[in-house]
Amino acid sequence: MIFMGRLAIAWATVVLFFLLGDAWLADPGAGLRAAVLFLWLFVVILWCAFGVVEQADHLANLLGEPLGSLVLTLSIVIIEVVLIAAVALGSEATPTLGRDTMFAVVMIALNAGVGLALLLGGLRHREQAYNLQGAVAYLAVIIPLASIALILPNFTQAVPSGSLTTIQAVFFSLFTLLLYAIFLLIQTRRHQGFFVEAPAEGTARAAAGMHEKRSPSGAALVRHTFLLLVTLLPIVLLSGRLAMLIDHGTAALGAPAALGGVLIAIIVFAPEGITALAAARANQLQRSINLCLGAATSTIGLTVPAILVIGLMTGKTMILGLDPTGMTLLVLTLILSTLTFSGPRTTVLEGAVHLVVFLVYVVLIFSP
Template sequence: MTTADDAVPTAPHGTGLPTSDPATPVSAWGLPLLGLAFVAVLKLTGLDGGYDGSALSLGVAIALVPVLFGAVFAAVYHAELIAHRTGEPFGTLVLAMAVTVMEVALLASAMLGENANPALARDTILAVVMIVGNGLVGLCILMGGLRHKEQSFRVTGANAYLAVLIPLCALSLVLPNHTVAAPGGAYSPVQLAFAGAATLAIYLAFLYTQTVRNREYFAVVIKDDEVADKAHKPSNRATLISFGFLIASLLVVILLSKTFTATVDVGLQAAGAPAAVAGVIVAFLILLPEFSAAVRAARADKLQKSVNLALGSACATIGLTIPAIATLSIVFGAPLELGLDSKDTVLLLVTFGVALLTFGTGRTNILYGLIHLVLFATFCFLVVKP
């Protein structure tokens, strides 16, 4: 999860502190407007049901991907700007809520649609853990290690992330297979309500620790010129404008979620790919902005920032998504399958075991990065060839 201080759109360099708002990129306001126009066209033409085999719906499916990705990037940009204006702990909450709204919208469209996919939430959460815990962590450590040989970070912060992620994954992905109140890998409504409340409690405790009580655990050492860049906060006018475009971006994602999930389902069926691939696609869509920022930080020898971005995004994704989809499942009676099979459970345990060793010393090298990347490649291979 991006923190407010980590992801501020920087102001121009100069003597003294900047006194005006940086120019807003055209994409930051153009992409949400393009997305709203695209949604309007789909509604008016009746093409919002996904790909149906016609040439026109194929064009819609092709255009859908860049429009949806653009809305996600615009939403993250405006959430970061608002977060810089509000400061902590509200800044972290703004970012976490923006990402959660997008993810829950995509999952809800699959849970509550005509062809419900009760396992998409499970597949998405597992994909988030594997993409972050192996793919992103491994790439950051490898890229940073190749450029700087060894890199350091705060063990206390990394341990806090892992202490949150392990029980969150156990409550949401492993424990449902060992309860008897509901068949298969599912919770009963009462158990689901408890698991959602417990997950939220763990995340809120972590958020308080990260933003108020022990902020030094996650501090990033920055240079004096970067301090000057970050000292300027957006004006009230710029913040209100960004808030409007944030709402517009989130609205685009919500309104296109049904079309996106329906199109993905048709594409996977045509390709003969397993249904679990859909979870990987949704996870990549949500994590892509954090992915690029974390890799850039590692190459700049700021591995602590990469750790904050990578592991923090996983904590926020699980800690806020599980309570949200649990509420949807209970209120609307939507089926929700959370328990992993034995193959994925083993891979999850190995991932956390290696992560404890990787983040246990405060220093990393390319060996750890390569190991995590091999585990990520194993996950991707087993998703396609289970």
């Protein structure tokens, strides 16, 4: 019943903005009207994102791990790419939006998401186990992808600094997609066991996840896939309107340019993050790791090519390289993540350290 109410409100919003949106957004101003329109669209899109996660979670239960977490992660990345494309195509003033959004998702997923999951799980269960091979596989992909996308452009000969030449953009996109495709093959076929709970912990659920083949109902798969698509579509249709308000509000209020990327990152990761925290509290840390590290991996692996393609098709300059402060935080986060996932068990200490790094990132957004 709640899900159908969500769909009704979402599609009613789509119809209203299709009929009246041009008049409403012609001159939204910087006062109450603009705030109401922004909150309306932000809440509806975020609520739809939760609906997408709900349906993806049903598919996850039908398909089992690691395919379940993969479906969930890819659904969220689609939302991210749509929102980034909407803002990037609709504004001349946000060449760093894709970079800011990717960086925000990485910081939220690897520091806020991982930190809270380890903290809440540690407080409840003292120590938690996970599959070390899976975490190492994620980080082995995240580290080069993040470095190539967010650090390397600062040291190329492209002008302006932080961007890429056409040849670099084409080949870096291909390399990124190739590495991500190889990772997906490892995750879903060759080494699925890396991404489920290690059988050494002795749980029947873990062993079943590794060795039993699910036989999901075809009708259930079709139903939940359809519901996922009709929940995702309003996000696509409303993203352009939200992009206009984000762009307008950032300029009118003199807000930090990175704030637009943070708002998109919140929409992108909030449903997935809540699912990850619930899993950690239920002592399912492997699922939390799949969601948090998977979000960072998919964000960079799929968003970088999307941003570069948008830039090539529109002729707009897309700035990917982070500023020195951002590079420092990114390197710190990658080193810290490597240390956190270097042993078989985690405690509240690792969670607290990740949260401190995230809070530093938040402060630097508003006080660089």
